[in-house]
Amino acid sequence: MDERVREHAAVLVDWSAQVEAGDDVVLSVGPDAHELAVAVAEQLGERGANLLATYSSGEVTRAYLRAHDGEFEEPGHERALVEQADVYLSLGGGRNTSSTADVPGETRQAYDTARADVREVRFDTRWVSTVHPTRSLAQQANMAYAAYREFAYDAILRDWESLAEEMDRLKTRLDEGSRVRLVSDETDLTMSIGNRTAVNSAASVAYDSHNLPSGEVFTAPTATEGTVTFDIPMTIRGEPVRNARLEFEDGAVVDYAAEQGGGVIGDVLETDAGARRLGELGIGMNRGIDRQTDNILFDEKMGDTVHLALGRAYDACLPDGESGNDSAVHVDLITDVSDDSRLEIDGVVVQRNGRFRWEDGFQEP
Amino acid sequence: MDERVREHAAVLVDWSAQVEAGDDVVLSVGPDAHELAVAVAEQLGERGANLLATYSSGEVTRAYLRAHDGEFEEPGHERALVEQADVYLSLGGGRNTSSTADVPGETRQAYDTARADVREVRFDTRWVSTVHPTRSLAQQANMAYAAYREFAYDAILRDWESLAEEMDRLKTRLDEGSRVRLVSDETDLTMSIGNRTAVNSAASVAYDSHNLPSGEVFTAPTATEGTVTFDIPMTIRGEPVRNARLEFEDGAVVDYAAEQGGGVIGDVLETDAGARRLGELGIGMNRGIDRQTDNILFDEKMGDTVHLALGRAYDACLPDGESGNDSAVHVDLITDVSDDSRLEIDGVVVQRNGRFRWEDGFQEP
Known part of the structure; x- marks a missing residue:
């Protein structure tokens, strides 16, 4: 593992989210953020926090939303999870930044509306959003992957x-x-x-x-x-x-x-x-x-x-x-x-x- | 997508878990079970169930457990999630069936013990475990990947x-x-x-x-x-x-x-x-x-x-x-x-x- 992935995880857990022993931590993992998730899990284990990882995939969401009739209700189990969480770490990183491009706008909006309270509850946790440098983000930036990684870690690993x-x-x-x-x-x-x-x-x-x-x-x-x-x-x-x-x-x-x-x-x-x-x-x-x-x-x-x-x-x-x-x-x-x-x-x-x-x-x- | 992935998802959601509109469904996704997760999400959307996907990675678990001092407590947020769930679908499928081989037995046991009640609560849901045919499972079976897929779907897609x-x-x-x-x-x-x-x-x-x-x-x-x-x-x-x-x-x-x-x-x-x-x-x-x-x-x-x-x-x-x-x-x-x-x-x-x-x-x- 690139040592910078470990440093990224340490900054996220210590400086950004200030994780402590006993914290209930939700780790939302994009499909291509796996490597960062491993590094963050190591940090959470060291600190004695409690870890539950969720899977944040645009392709899964797209399939779900396109098949749904659009009458969404609040997901009670997700709300219960987030209400109980102390920390919510989102590790973005998909394989295609356009993965939900063909979800109708009104469906997405209805889904977001049904989950508005869950989002508010998340804002009450120590939440932090970051991204793992992926090939799809490099492509979006018009950059080669190796160059994009340099760029991303220059941005993330500051003093x-x-x-x-x-x-x-x-x-x-x-x-x-x-x-x-x-x-x-x-x-x-x-x-x-x-x-x-x-x-x-x-x-x-x-x-x-x-x-x-x-x-x-x-x-x-x-x-x-x-x-x-x-x-x-x-x-x-x-x-x-x-x-x-x-x-x-x-x-x-x-x-x-x-x-x-x-x-x-x-x-x-x-x-x-x-x-x-x-x-x-x-x-x-x-x-x-x-x-x-x-x-x-x-x-x-x-x-x-x-x-x-x-x-x-x-x-x-x-x-x-x-x-x-x-x-x-x-x-x-x-x-x-x-x-x-x-x-x-x-x-x-x-x-x-x-x-x-x-x-x-x-x-x- | 192989049509059999869709059939697998339909059998899981309809026959196995009997998912209905409004069910709070936890979908536990192995890193290589992504394709099946997409197909299951489509089925859940069609049925108007509520979806939360969790990420079940041996590598993430290994990193967490090896870094931990072994004094685990019950993860309250995971318990809250599972208590609120109606259905728990586990889609196994990793990249290496030996991914947790170097986790000390006593650590794994202490972790399982701390989560024993969460496991019991899961058994109160309509829970179903299945696997997506992966290359690592093919390897474990001493089989070529294509042949393993045939084998797995023959086993799964029964009358x-x-x-x-x-x-x-x-x-x-x-x-x-x-x-x-x-x-x-x-x-x-x-x-x-x-x-x-x-x-x-x-x-x-x-x-x-x-x-x-x-x-x-x-x-x-x-x-x-x-x-x-x-x-x-x-x-x-x-x-x-x-x-x-x-x-x-x-x-x-x-x-x-x-x-x-x-x-x-x-x-x-x-x-x-x-x-x-x-x-x-x-x-x-x-x-x-x-x-x-x-x-x-x-x-x-x-x-x-x-x-x-x-x-x-x-x-x-x-x-x-x-x-x-x-x-x-x-x-x-x-x-x-x-x-x-x-x-x-x-x-x-x-x-x-x-x-x-x-x-x-x-x-x-």
Whole structure:
């Protein structure tokens, strides 16, 4: 076994999920994540946690959903399992990222709706999602398998403690600030962040962060005004999207366009009222992620990028008892800020051309 | 997909587990049983059952157990899952039948003990164990993969309804009888079966039968006297066993020998007091199983064989409230009855040289 698989498992179990003796752990295993599952099982055994592995296969799900009449009920046994779990580790890794492409949208939606409470219960565990670098993910990234593995482990095997410290500097500024301005090529956008709490997403439940890799700081903006262009290519609902442009007034999208994929952007915007508003402003700070790989788990954490999400806001960013932007969707879009760009908080430039104010090489105006 | 995989799934879901709409189904999937899992998921979707798939990998279990300090506790989340389940389908199929060979016996035993209650709860569901024909099972059987698939589907895709009718004839005679005698080459054994109920193991929960394939009639004998020789080769706890011979007095083994594997037979016998007594007399009636493949799920159902198990008896064979032979083990041993053999019930020959009394070709003495 590649020693990095073991390191990945150790980071996941110790840093990310903080597993302790006696924890009831659900390990959700993709069909091609077997090797990582073996390494994680070893870590769980060492810590004296209790292990139950579930099988997360797109092909199994596809067969089930396509055969079903669409009248789903909540799976009581799955709910009982998750209610009893302390930790839920999801090891993504299939053989084909399009394995459920021919499941009708309404079937998938009905299935998700029936399982909404189970999902909420899972969010009450120490849950962490990661992926094992597979050939299908390499293919999605347009990369050779060996090169993709290097990429993935560069992203995953960070010095998380020191990245957390660095991200905390940005979090402090966001927490103390009230108005953010993002200026870049074909982008000039302002958002309010007063009274909001930024999440230092350092790939650990201790930081309210549930992805490995992570490496972003995010908050929930309001009162968005201006224009933004997303120049990082993405796939949304199976459709390639290139250079989408959104125009905001009074916090809501009033116009949009795209070089490619305008249709799916339009579909997203029409989901509900909340889909026209932002649920997230995130600043990618993981410089182990140095290229787009068409996988949002990685792309949104890429160093020198900023992403905005249409739709639902995360509770962690909101004052207690307050509910943020609500929507059935949360769709991230990403813009490159490595050149000709600046991020201001209350008029102070915090990041210019990808460099932060506290870093070597930051240029005062 | 081979059409027989679909047929296998349909037999499992309909005939064996009798799955209905709304059933909470746990589908335990071996790493190489993926194709069968897809076919079963399709059947479950069609029937409107609720599906949760678990991942049953020897390599994951080995890594976990070897890393653990051996102080196991009951996994509460697994128990909650199984308690809530209506149906538990186990699709065996790994890549290496020796995948847990280097787990220390005491670790495995401590793990099994901690999970004993979970296992009992599983026995309260409509549980069925089957296997997907894999390359590792072919190898264990000393067979080419393509030939093994033919063998496995011949065993699994029977006309179960008509086999159940035929097995019922033997069950009736066993239920009405009180003393069984088995005579064969180097075998002359008598057992009491009065007051016991035979199980018509027709591969369906409707018959108290939980294996697919099945095809045996079994009961729980007492007061065993005489000698029996097991001439079907087997592997017990990783050790090959050839021509084991047991001698019984007053229901207990008083002497034993074997051409090969005498050591493991001795170990089994010394487990506890119940390990020296029989828990099962089974008559194999599945003629789709026409050769030994070193897999007890198939071997013990082979047509023209009789098997006896040292150790625990099944409750289904006992009068209500009565407990049968108790032991931590249940080890099956098999003898060929196709030649020079007869099985008598109360002095009447019921099977001679593999032919039953009600079949063409049965020879009166």
